[in-house]
Amino acid sequence: xxxxxxxxxxxxxxxxxxxxxxxxxxxxxxxxxxxxxxxxxxxxxxxxxxxxxxxxxxxxxxxxxxxxxxxxxxxxxxxxxxxxxxxxxxxxxxxxxxxxxxxxxxxxxxxxxxxxxxxxxxxxxxxxxxxxxxxxxxxxxxxxxxxxxxxxxxxxxxxxxxxxxxxxxxxxxxxxxxxxxxxxxxxxxxxxxxxxxxxxxxxxxxxxxxxxxxxxxxxxxxxxxxxxxxxxxxxxxxxxxxxxxxxxxxxxxxxxxxxxxxxxxxxxxxxxxxxxxxxxxxxxxxxxxxxxxxxxxxxxxxxxxxxxxxxxxxxxxxxxxxxxxxxxxxxxxxxxxxxxxxxxxxxxxxxxxxxxxxxxxxxxxxxxxxxxxxxxxxxxxxxxxxxxxxxxxxxxxxxxxxxxxxxxxxxxxxxxxxxxxxxxxxxxxxxxxxxxxxxxxxxxxxxxxxxxxxxxxxxxxxxxxxxxxxxxxxxxxxxxx
Amino acid sequence: xxxxxxxxxxxxxxxxxxxxxxxxxxxxxxxxxxxxxxxxxxxxxxxxxxxxxxxxxxxxxxxxxxxxxxxxxxxxxxxxxxxxxxxxxxxxxxxxxxxxxxxxxxxxxxxxxxxxxxxxxxxxxxxxxxxxxxxxxxxxxxxxxxxxxxxxxxxxxxxxxxxxxxxxxxxxxxxxxxxxxxxxxxxxxxxxxxxxxxxxxxxxxxxxxxxxxxxxxxxxxxxxxxxxxxxxxxxxxxxxxxxxxxxxxxxxxxxxxxxxxxxxxxxxxxxxxxxxxxxxxxxxxxxxxxxxxx
Numbered sequence: 001x002x003x004x005x006x007x008x009x010x011x012x013x014x015x016x017x018x019x020x021x022x023x024x025x026x027x028x029x030x031x032x033x034x035x036x037x038x039x040x041x042x043x044x045x046x047x048x049x050x051x052x053x054x055x056x057x058x059x060x061x062x063x064x065x066x067x068x069x070x071x072x073x074x075x076x077x078x079x080x081x082x083x084x085x086x087x088x089x090x091x092x093x094x095x096x097x098x099x100x101x102x103x104x105x106x107x108x109x110x111x112x113x114x115x116x117x118x119x120x121x122x123x124x125x126x127x128x129x130x131x132x133x134x135x136x137x138x139x140x141x142x143x144x145x146x147x148x149x150x151x152x153x154x155x156x157x158x159x160x161x162x163x164x165x166x167x168x169x170x171x172x173x174x175x176x177x178x179x180x181x182x183x184x185x186x187x188x189x190x191x192x193x194x195x196x197x198x199x200x201x202x203x204x205x206x207x208x209x210x211x212x213x214x215x216x217x218x219x220x221x222x223x224x225x226x227x228x229x230x231x232x233x234x235x236x237x238x239x240x241x242x243x244x245x246x247x248x249x250x251x252x253x254x255x256x257x258x259x260x261x262x263x264x265x266x267x268x269x270x271x272x273x274x275x276x277x278x279x280x281x282x283x284x285x286x287x288x289x290x291x292x293x294x295x296x297x298x299x300x301x302x303x304x305x306x307x308x309x310x311x312x313x314x315x316x317x318x319x320x321x322x323x324x325x326x327x328x329x330x331x332x333x334x335x336x337x338x339x340x341x342x343x344x345x346x347x348x349x350x351x352x353x354x355x356x357x358x359x360x361x362x363x364x365x366x367x368x369x370x371x372x373x374x375x376x377x378x379x380x381x382x383x384x385x386x387x388x389x390x391x392x393x394x395x396x397x398x399x400x401x402x403x404x405x406x407x408x409x410x411x412x413x414x415x416x417x418x419x420x421x422x423x424x425x426x427x428x429x430x431x432x433x434x435x436x437x438x439x440x441x442x443x444x445x446x447x448x449x450x451x452x453x454x455x456x457x458x459x460x461x462x463x464x465x466x467x468x469x470x471x472x473x474x475x476x477x478x479x480x481x
Numbered sequence: 482x483x484x485x486x487x488x489x490x491x492x493x494x495x496x497x498x499x500x501x502x503x504x505x506x507x508x509x510x511x512x513x514x515x516x517x518x519x520x521x522x523x524x525x526x527x528x529x530x531x532x533x534x535x536x537x538x539x540x541x542x543x544x545x546x547x548x549x550x551x552x553x554x555x556x557x558x559x560x561x562x563x564x565x566x567x568x569x570x571x572x573x574x575x576x577x578x579x580x581x582x583x584x585x586x587x588x589x590x591x592x593x594x595x596x597x598x599x600x601x602x603x604x605x606x607x608x609x610x611x612x613x614x615x616x617x618x619x620x621x622x623x624x625x626x627x628x629x630x631x632x633x634x635x636x637x638x639x640x641x642x643x644x645x646x647x648x649x650x651x652x653x654x655x656x657x658x659x660x661x662x663x664x665x666x667x668x669x670x671x672x673x674x675x676x677x678x679x680x681x682x683x684x685x686x687x688x689x690x691x692x693x694x695x696x697x698x699x700x701x702x703x704x705x706x707x708x709x710x711x712x713x714x715x716x717x718x719x720x721x722x723x724x725x726x727x728x729x730x731x732x733x734x735x736x737x738x739x740x741x742x743x744x745x746x747x748x749x750x751x752x753x754x755x756x757x758x759x760x761x762x763x764x765x766x767x768x769x770x771x772x773x774x775x
Contacts, residue, residue, distance in 0.1 A: 043583045043586060043775060044583075045583065045584075071774075071775060073774055073775075083774055126772070128772060130761075130763060133768060133771075133772065140612045141612070142611065142612045142613045145615075145616070167610070167611065168611060169610045169611050169612065181768055181771065183763060183766070183768060186762060186763065186766070187766050187767070189768060250767065252766075252767070254569045254571070255569045255570070259569070259570065259603075260593065260603040262605070262616055262767070306615075306616035307616070308601070308603055308604070308616055308617070308618045308619070309618075310595070310600045310601040310602065310603055310619070311597065311599055311600045311601070312599075319601065319619075320601065320618050320619050321618060322616055322617060322618035324616060359617070359618050360618055361618065361619075361620050361621055361624070362621075363621075364621045364623055364624045365620075365621065365624045365625070413628070415628075416546060416548075416625075416628030416629075416745065417625070417628030418628060442554075444554065445554050445555060445556075445581075445582040445584075446582060446583070446584070448584060478584075480582070480583040480584045481583055
């Protein structure tokens with residue numbers, strides 16, 4: 001088995017290496033040549049993602065993933081187009097590193113390659129008119145202006161097998177839906193989403209490299225000889241009656257002092273992609289525990305804005321800054337409360353989340369982008385707050401009523417912008433950190449290599465601190481054609 | 482990413498900022514004998530930003546980045562522009578979509594350029610991989626555009642009034658060897674020669690010598706000098722007249738910018754261009770950006 005894996009690794013490096021050395025047009029021309037349809041446009045990539053854990057006593061392979069991606073767009077005429085994105089990957093890390101031997105066969109199969117339903121990443125038809133653009137099929141919809149943090153961006157669920165280390169584009173799980181985008185004013189219009197599909201967030205099982213602390217605690221509890229856990233998943237059916245509905249008004253102000261201001265007003269009737277846990281016990285031995293994972297039906301009201309300061313407020317003061325922000329009021333949600341690791345019960349909760357972002361270029365080509373995020377959770381039901389707190393879902397640790405976070409990303413470039421270093425810093429109150437330097441190099445038009453580090457610091461009950469022993473170094477090689 | 486956007490904005494006609502000019506929109510002007518340096522430069526900016534047409538479509542643009550050792554990278558894009566003539570203070574709007582290479586395919590940029598010379602552009606960026614529109618802020622004027630040999634101001638923010646102008650004389654252009662094809666261009670072409678000195682000091686150049694083609698009003702050649710008076714960069718533009726009917730549209734078909742210190746150069750070829758094709762302002766919205774895929 002190990003020999004096969006080694007061979008697989010060598011082959012994947014050779015394929016990507018040879019492809020990278022090939023002239024830019026060779027593969028593209030070959031694809032064009034074998035493509036029998038004039039109106040069909042094809043593109044794709046091969047990618048290797050390798051990550052190695054570097055934390056003390058937890059060093060070892062975290063990922064050895066090869067990705068194949070093929071996109072196609074068939075333009076029937078000026079108004080109708082069909083688009084698809086097929087994405088398949090295989091992560092050999094489970095064969096390479098024996099630390100993962102304890103993971104069940106079923107869980108391994110999901111960690112090793114995508115489930116069949118996810119291989120078709122996008123698949124939709126576009127009907128484009130001056131008045132309305134319709135997009136029907138499997139797709140993503142992204143709301144909001146914040147980077148890397150979900151405030152309004154709640155339409156698609158997330159695949160959190162690597163926590164949020166990857167770009168959000170690779171984290172989102174596509175859904176079957178109808179999207180209608182109308183033009184009402186010159187720059188604005190209404191977006192309507194009808195989503196009969198439902199998928200929960202994907203969380204890696206206990207034992208996987210980025211298993212959430214709450215998952216690990218749950219697995220430990222279930223393994224106890226003193227309890228017998230029965231789990232019930234309560235989630236919406238994929239029917240029209242259980243459809244999620246989204247509405248977004250978006251416009252850009254063209255005149256007056258707010259000229260250039262883009263704003264949206266959003267409403268989403270949906271089901272929380274992160275399940276809420278309801279626990280009940282009964283007398284007996286082992287103690288029978290009924291665990292219901294409920295997808296709460298929630299209402300999201302919110303809005304966003306973005307504005308560049310194109311003219312100095314006084315002289316050139318303020319010029320060149322871009323301000324952005326978003327706000328979401330999430331009604332009818334639910335959260336667990338209790339003590340660290342222990343769920344006592346579940347209460348209805350309203351959440352008020354917002355973010356403000358500021359972007360500017362300094363010193364010729366140094367881009368700074370910073371964000372302040374505040375998340376407020378208010379229980380609608382009473383519980384003994386001297387003994388208990390709300391619990392943070394991913395860690396099952398105590399959650400403050402107000403959580404604050406600051407992000408800073410600094411990036412620049414060298415060698416005619418082929419070499420691009422960047423550094424992302426995330427700080428959460430309670431001294432929770434993630435530090436992520438990265439450098440990428442464009443070898444040629446088709447080949448990009450990137451390397452970086454992810455360091456986590458903090459308490460195990462906090463968002464980043466739970467991965468304190470999962471610090472990693474990573475290398476990515478991507479050949480696109 | 483932002484610089485890629487700014488670069489793309491520049492690539493096609495070096496689009497950018499409205500000029501503080503008294504020239505009328507939608508009219509074609511040509512320089513004449515006896516004009517002052519300021520009058521000639523106003524026409525040059527009018528042409529540079531193609532304010533003589535109601536709209537513009539570029540169906541193919543190819544950009545080459547060439548290193549001294551011959552290593553070359555390539556990008557392709559399409560573009561549309563509508564000139565609004567100052568309606569609501571907007572001079573013109575642009576949409577540019579990258580079509581090659583695959584790693585940047587589908588990236589689309591919407592820009593509003595204002596009449597007010599003190600005001601920066603508003604720019605929106607559609608990032609297909611993120612399925613998201615980002616509002617981005619202006620870059621620094623002396624920054625390079627995505628590794629090209631053009632600076633931000635050369636391609637999008639320099640306007641009439643950022644320099645003082647002196648007419649040096651009228652000369653025949655000695656010719657420029659366009660390295661991309663090896664052809665010698667514009668040899669013996671009658672030109673106005675103008676010395677332009679930046680109002681900012683210190684700045685990355687101390688002066689530039691601008692050669693304006695008398696026939697098109699386009700600046701065919703710029704020579705950039707550093708603080709020591711040494712030539713460090715040249716910028717060549719090939720202008721031709723596009724005449725689908727009775728109107729003469731000056732258009733830039735090719736550009737070549739050379740950094741004489743590093744030997745690196747950037748070549749831009751504009752192909753399949755058309756003016757006054759009847760574009761709607763609704764083509765220049767976020768909804769249209771989101772149609773871009775990949």
